[in-house]
Amino acid sequence: MTQHTSILIVGAGQAGAMAAAALRGLGYGGRIVMAGGERHAPYERPPLSKSVLADAGQDGKIGVQPASFYADQGIELRLGACVTALDAARHVAHLADGSAIGYGACLLATGGNARVLPALPPGTPHVHYLRSLDDAARLREAMQHVGELVVIGGGFLGLETASTAAGMGLKVTLVESADGLLGRALPPELGAWLADRVRAQGVTLRLGCGIAACDTRDDGVHLQLADGSVLHAPLVVVAIGLTPEVTLAAGAGLALHPQNGGIQVDQRCRTSAEGIYAAGDCCSQYQPLFGTEVRLESWQSANEQGRIAAASLLGVAAEPAALPWFWTDQFGCNVQMLGAAHPDLRYAWRGIGAHDAAAPKFMLLGTRHGRLSHAIAVNAGGDLRQLRSLVGHDVTTCLARLCDETLPLRQVVREWQAEAERSITL
Ligand SMILES: Cc1cc2nc3c(=O)[nH]c(=O)nc-3n(C[C@H](O)[C@H](O)[C@H](O)COP(=O)(O)OP(=O)(O)OC[C@H]3O[C@@H](n4cnc5c(N)ncnc54)[C@H](O)[C@@H]3O)c2cc1C
Known part of the structure; x- marks a missing residue:
C-alpha cells in the first residue's frame, strides 16, 4: 500500500465522503483532511428535489454518514472551507481564509454548479436554482407563499421539482425548449408517455418553447416564450443542467475534456497531474459501455468513483466500476x-x-x-x-x-x- 503522509479531499459531498470512508476501510491510518465549501457535513442530494423539498423535517436525515462518523474515524472535516487554489508542484492547497494545507496526495471531488440561464442569474428576485441543501430550504420556504410555480427545464431535476410541487398543491407549468421530455436520457416513446402522465397529473407542459425574454417585477417574473406567449410566474425554478466545478483543476493545469468540460481521469481516477485524483460529477471518464468519455452525473457514479479513487490513492486494486445505474422518482x-x-x-x-x-x-x-x-x-x-x-x-x-x-x-x-x-x- 502506498503510504502518503496525508490525503486532502476537496469537496465534502457524495464522492468525497465515500472516498474518505473507503480510505479508512482499506486500512489507511494517515491524516485525512476533507475541505468542504458548504457549512453542512456531506449529505445526499437526491432527496433535495423530493422529500426534503416537501418536508423540512427531512433536512437532518440525509447525511451520507452518521454525524459522529468523521470524528470517530479521525477524518478532519473542515466545513465552510473553500479551497481557492492548488499548487500541484508543491502539494499545497490554499483556502479562502488565507490558510494553507499541505498534502501527500489530493482528491478533487468538487461536484458541479447549476447551469445558469443568463437572463435569470442566481439572485434574481423570485428565481431559484436547486443544487444544495440551502437552495432546497430557500425554495421550500418560497413555495409556502405562492400558489403557482414555473419550472424551466424538462430534465430529471425539473420534472422531480414539478412533481413535488404539484404534490404540495401548487399549480405548476413546466417550460422546455426541446420538443419532448428527457430527450437525451430516454427514448422519445418513453418521453412522450411521460409527458402524457405529467399532464394527467395536472401539470401544464410547454414543450418546444424556449425563453425569449424575462422581465422581473414586484409580483414575480414575466416570461416571454419563443412562441410569443407570456407567462406570469410568481416563483421560478431554473433546472437546465449542471456545469462541472473545475476551477481548481483548470488553475492547476489539469487536463479537461474539450466537450464536456470535466476533469479527465483514467479508469483509476487519476488526473493528468501526479498525485491528484478526481471523482464524481466533476470528472470525465471513458465508459466502455458507451465507447466514449462521459461525465456521469449520478449518485451511483459518485459512490463508485469515490471507492475506486480511494483504492487508487493507496495503490491497491479495486473491483471495477459497476454498470451505470440511475433512478428518479416523479409523478x-x-x-x-x-x-x-x-x-x-x-x-x-x-x-x-x-x-x-x-x-x-x-x-x-x-x-x-x-x-x-x-x-x-x-x-x-x-x-x-x-x-x-x-x-x-x-x-x-x-x-x-x-x-x-x-x-x-x-x-x-x-x-x-x-x-x-x-x-x-x-
Ligand atoms: C436536487 C438533486 C437531485 C438529484 N437526484 C438524483 C437522483 O434521483 N438519482 C441520482 O442518481 N442522482 C441524483 N442527483 C445527482 C447526485 O446527487 C450527484 O451526482 C452527486 O451528489 C454527485 O456527488 P459529488 O460528490 O460529485 O458532488 P457533490 O455532492 O455536489 O459534492 C461536491 C461538494 O464539493 C464542494 N466544493 C466544490 N468546490 C469546492 C472547493 N473549491 N473547496 C471546497 N469545497 C468545494 C461543493 O460545495 C459540494 O459540497 C441529484 C442531484 C441533485 C442536486
Whole structure:
C-alpha cells in the first residue's frame, strides 16, 4: 500500500465522503483532511428535489454518514472551507481564509454548479436554482407563499421539482425548449408517455418553447416564450443542467475534456497531474459501455468513483466500476435505468402501463446490433436487477421472450445464461 503522509479531499459531498470512508476501510491510518465549501457535513442530494423539498423535517436525515462518523474515524472535516487554489508542484492547497494545507496526495471531488440561464442569474428576485441543501430550504420556504410555480427545464431535476410541487398543491407549468421530455436520457416513446402522465397529473407542459425574454417585477417574473406567449410566474425554478466545478483543476493545469468540460481521469481516477485524483460529477471518464468519455452525473457514479479513487490513492486494486445505474422518482413512478441511452438504440417494451394508472409497471429494453445497452424499469426495480447480467451482451435469441410479460423474467434470464454457458463450453 502506498503510504502518503496525508490525503486532502476537496469537496465534502457524495464522492468525497465515500472516498474518505473507503480510505479508512482499506486500512489507511494517515491524516485525512476533507475541505468542504458548504457549512453542512456531506449529505445526499437526491432527496433535495423530493422529500426534503416537501418536508423540512427531512433536512437532518440525509447525511451520507452518521454525524459522529468523521470524528470517530479521525477524518478532519473542515466545513465552510473553500479551497481557492492548488499548487500541484508543491502539494499545497490554499483556502479562502488565507490558510494553507499541505498534502501527500489530493482528491478533487468538487461536484458541479447549476447551469445558469443568463437572463435569470442566481439572485434574481423570485428565481431559484436547486443544487444544495440551502437552495432546497430557500425554495421550500418560497413555495409556502405562492400558489403557482414555473419550472424551466424538462430534465430529471425539473420534472422531480414539478412533481413535488404539484404534490404540495401548487399549480405548476413546466417550460422546455426541446420538443419532448428527457430527450437525451430516454427514448422519445418513453418521453412522450411521460409527458402524457405529467399532464394527467395536472401539470401544464410547454414543450418546444424556449425563453425569449424575462422581465422581473414586484409580483414575480414575466416570461416571454419563443412562441410569443407570456407567462406570469410568481416563483421560478431554473433546472437546465449542471456545469462541472473545475476551477481548481483548470488553475492547476489539469487536463479537461474539450466537450464536456470535466476533469479527465483514467479508469483509476487519476488526473493528468501526479498525485491528484478526481471523482464524481466533476470528472470525465471513458465508459466502455458507451465507447466514449462521459461525465456521469449520478449518485451511483459518485459512490463508485469515490471507492475506486480511494483504492487508487493507496495503490491497491479495486473491483471495477459497476454498470451505470440511475433512478428518479416523479409523478408516482420510480424509474430506474441500467446502462445509458444512445440515439442508435432500438427499444422494445415489456408490458405497457396506462399513463393515468396509479402505479404503472413496465420496462423498455434498448439494443444495438442485438446487444442490450439500456434497460429502463418503471415501477419495476426488482425486475431490472434480474437483467444486470445481460447488459452489454447479445440478447437477440431471447429478446422476444424478455418482452413477453406472461413469462417470468427470472426464467428467461436463466435460460439465456444456460445457453451462454453452453456456447462457451462448445
Ligand atoms: C436536487 C438533486 C437531485 C438529484 N437526484 C438524483 C437522483 O434521483 N438519482 C441520482 O442518481 N442522482 C441524483 N442527483 C445527482 C447526485 O446527487 C450527484 O451526482 C452527486 O451528489 C454527485 O456527488 P459529488 O460528490 O460529485 O458532488 P457533490 O455532492 O455536489 O459534492 C461536491 C461538494 O464539493 C464542494 N466544493 C466544490 N468546490 C469546492 C472547493 N473549491 N473547496 C471546497 N469545497 C468545494 C461543493 O460545495 C459540494 O459540497 C441529484 C442531484 C441533485 C442536486
